[in-house]
Amino acid sequence: MKLRPLEETDLEFIHELANDYSLMSYWFEEPYNSLGKLTEHYRNNNSGESARRFVVMNEQDKVGIVDLDYIDFIHRHCEIMLIIKPEFSGNGFAKFAFKEATKYAFEVLNMHKVYLYVDVENEKAVGIYKKQGFKNEGVLREHFYAKGKYKDAAFMSILKQEWLKNE
Structure with missing residues (x-):
């Protein structure tokens, strides 16, 4: 298992993930992205x-992606997002990728806080995040629209000093 930076040659893989409705609903995003638009954005x-x-x-298999987004170098925080292809689920990839990306945020980018939004009904993901030391800061009621209904989202985070205690 390893993480490596996204390359332009990975865009077809990202396109496949980004157009899978069941996966993108975890990110509360619409699964609508042309390969041309994705390439242009990249x-x-x-x-x-x-x-x-x-x-x-x-x-040699690409099993998922992990993003650090909305990096704010003034307030020193960022959002973390993760997708693992369903056929690779249950093999520790999510835990590994989540831990490595969080480590990168704190050790390389010098973030103070890493946060995420998660569907409160996604117990598996919430469990992974809690095991990594993330704390629930609260619930945003009917904050996202996914799978035909409004969903409550937990806002979870970990501070650098909390992460250092778990390392």
Whole structure:
């Protein structure tokens, strides 16, 4: 298992994930993205400082992606988002990718806080986040629309000093 930076050659893989309704609903995003638009976005925004995107690898297989988004270098916080292809679920990839990306946020980017939004009904993900030391800061009522209804989202985070205690 390893993480590596997203490359332009990974865009077909990202396109596949980004157009899977069942996966994108976890990110509360619409699964509508053309490969051309994705390529254009990559070329125009890849050098920006507001995001870091990684591909989760197992040997030669691409198994998922983990993003650090909305990186704020003034307030020193960012959002973390993760998708693992369903056929690779249950093999520790989510735990590994989540831990490595959080480590990158704190050790390389010097973030003070890493946060996320998660569907309160996604008990598996909430469990992974809690095991990594993330704390629930509250619930945003009917904050996202996914799978035909409004969903409550837990806002969870971990501070650098909390993460250091768990390391």
